[in-house]
Amino acid sequence: MERKARAAAESGVLLLVIAGILVALNALSALGVYKRFDTTKSERFKLSKGSGTMVREMKQSMQVDAYVTKGLPKLDAFVRDLRDLLQEYKDASGGKFNYNIIEAKDEETKKTAKDAGLVEQPFGEASATESEKAAVTMGFMGLVLKYGSEKDSIRSLDPGNTSGLEFWLTNKIREIRDKADDVKRKIGVLTGHDEMKLSEANLVPAQLGKATMQDIITKNFPFYTFQDVDLKNGDSAIDEALEGLIITQPGKDISEKELRRIDEFVMKGKSLAVFASAVNVKASDASMNATLNAHGLDKLLAGYGIELKKEAVLDFGRSFGVQMLTQGGIARPRFPAFLSVQDDSRFSGEEQLLDSSFPAFFRMNDLVFPFSSPLLLHTDIQPEATVKSVARSTPNSTAVGGETVDLKPFQNWSTLRKKSAPAQYVIAATVDGTLKTAFPSGDKQGIDTPEKSKSAARVFVLSASQFLANPFARAGNAPDMGQMGMMMPQMGGDEQLQQLAQPYAQQALTNTILSFKNTLDWLGGDSDLLAVSAKILNEAPLAYGEVSKPNIDFENETDEQLKKREDEMKASRKSTQNKVQWLLILGLPLLFSLYGVLRWRSRIASRENVSLA
Missing domain, CATH: 1.10.287 (Helix Hairpins)
Incomplete structure (x- = not known):
């Protein structure tokens, strides 16, 4: 009995000690003394190292005033998360970042917030217990940033979404810092060959507006500016002040002298990104009848160890598809000319579909590659550089050659599917290191290019001619009428393709835009901030390791x-x-x-x- 009493007393004391520890921990947490541990793949709940490095290396100090509204559970939770994030910036900055949380209650504070550019807006929240009741309040939820002589704001934040908060804040800090410190980040874009321009309104159906890739980038990431590069048939060199050069799908041949100018730029230790293939589909061509022509790019890329084939890749293992309502019910058509490339753990090594460690695709789950051509890699051509694939089709793909190929969306694909045996094709690749010139012999045409790059250079080839566009919108929209088109509503075009353009924009374009923004970071050498961009992406879906890889019999099924x-x-x-x-x-x-x-x-x-x- 005595032993039982002693055991009971010890157990009671132990329970009291544990209860005391829990109460003490809760008290410290209420005072803001606590530590969070983030185990998510994208580090969603802690500050990215790139953000910390950026604020720590600022030349001047930054002050952030957060004007917030409290009183509803959702708002209180958002303010807490915002405070935690700002504190992480402060902790990482080494004293160069400070913040204030300001609850805009009185008229004077509200006026200060409005004068700084913030927007007063309604916030509502339904009752968790009574379905017919809801609470609504007016207030502010925005940030005012001051750095040196520069001042700017994030006018409003969405309390219902914290996933992209670090992304937008870091990019705003970067924008203000570059303005104050007079940092210029200019990216060259090749022109003069009827290229598919970044300024072309090809992202959404015409009736929804004239969204362009260039407008989206310059509006949301104004620290990047695009500069047209006209080589004037090779008589002009490329400006060395450019961070890198982008080549989009050309519509006519690039001369050898111009190709040598591009090679001259790369040999200076610069970066080149090519968004092009041999598959050419004209704008406003609803038939999507493609001509196969590399327009000279194959000569340049072959010199770097990347052979661009004059073929179109059709992926029957995994392609972009939509859900449509038809007279016969719900249909789910797929479009094998638009390759849906996913980060699938079941494919590894030489079969890996999407290399999500590569900067342009960093932590991305999937991307759509419209109108791709196969790439063959020849590592022996660049022995002092790394040549590798970063995106592939599934093994259930076929390559179609010839002068033209019919890629209209709704057709019986069985004939094209049997054009070649099923295989897996590289559709994006990189070369990184000390590069040998792409033109080691022949007539230099007055361009003195060294045998090797003077420092590490980089080439990125994404073999999809309309990766930076919405192919349904580009083919389905009516021709641009210029000034006359501005005076009348949009008319003409292909209605079916315009309908398909909307789900494509919803499902594919966010990742496309982020991938392009990541490519600009790669060109400019700002790869440290790639993890920040990944914060705006959805979490990766579950991988089912026990579910086998698709194995389709092309010939018989x-x-x-x-x-x-x-x-x-x-x-x-x-x-x-x-x-x-x-x-x-x-x-x-x-x-x-x-x-x-x-x-x-x-x-x-x-x-x-x-x-x-």
Whole structure:
């Protein structure tokens, strides 16, 4: 009895100690003394190293005033997360970043917020217990940033979304810093060959506006500016002050002298990004009848160890698709000319589909590559550099050659599918290191290019001619009428393609824009901030390791059999989900119960063996 009393007293003291520790920890947390641990792949809940490095290396100090509104649970939670994020900037800055949280209640504070450019807006929240009740309040949720002589603001923040908060704040800090410190980041864009321009309104159907890739980048990331590069048939050299050069899909041949000018630029230790393939589809051509022509780019890229084939890749293993309502019900057409390339853990090594460690695709789950051509890599041509693939099609792809190829969206693809045996094709590649000139022999045409680059140089080839566009909008929109078109509503074009352009914009363009922005960072040498861009992406979907890779028999399987195979894969995933669900519901409790029974039996056995001698 005495032993039992002593054990009970010890247990009571232990419980009191544990309760005291928990109360103390909660008290410290309420005072703001706590530590968060982030185990997510994208480091979603802690400051990226790039953001910390940026504020720590600022030449001057930055002050951020956060005007906030409290009083609703959602707002209070958002303000807490905002405060935590700002504190992480401060901790990482070495004293160069400071902030204030200001609750705009009185008229004087509200006026100060408005004068700084912030927007007073309504915030509402439904009652969690009474469905017919809701609370609404007016207030501010924005940031005012001051750095040196520069001052700017983020006019409003969405309390319902914190996933991209660091992304927008870091880019705003970067914008203000570059203005105050007079930092110029100019990217050259090749012109003069009927290229698909960044300023072309090809991202959405014409009736929804004239969105362009250039406008989106310069508006949201104004620290980058684009400069047209006209080589004037090779008589003009490329400005050395440019961070890098971009080549988009050309519409006519690039002369050898111009190619030598591009090579001359790369040999100075510069970076080159090529968004082009041999698949040419004209704007406002609803037939999508493609001509196959590399327009001279194949000569340049071959010199760097990347052979651009005069073919079009069609991927029947994984391609972009939409859900459509038809007279016969819901249809899910797929478009094999638009390759949906995903970061799939089931494909590794020489089969890896998307290299999400490469800067342009950093931590991305999927991207759409419209109108791609195969790339063959020849590592022996650049022995002092690394030549590698960063994106591939699935093994269930075919390559179609010839002078032209019909890529209209709705057709029977069986004939094209059997043009070649199924294979996997490289569709994006990089060369990085000390590069040999792409033109070691022949007539130099007055351009004195060294045999090797004077420092490490880089070439990135993304072989998809309309990667930086919405191919449905570009083909489906009517021709641009210029000034006359501004005086009348948009008319003409292909209605079906314009309808397809909307889901394409919703599903594909966010990742496309972020990938292009990452490429600009890569060109400018700002790769440290890539992890910040990844914060705006959705979390990666679950990977089902037990679900086997797709293995399709091109020659013998019909469309109905392919549909059945896809349904079987979905059923396999569902089965895996059910196993995990029941393991969590029943398995873990049973495991703990079994552990408790074993401990109980162990104690009884120990008491029976106690000797009183």
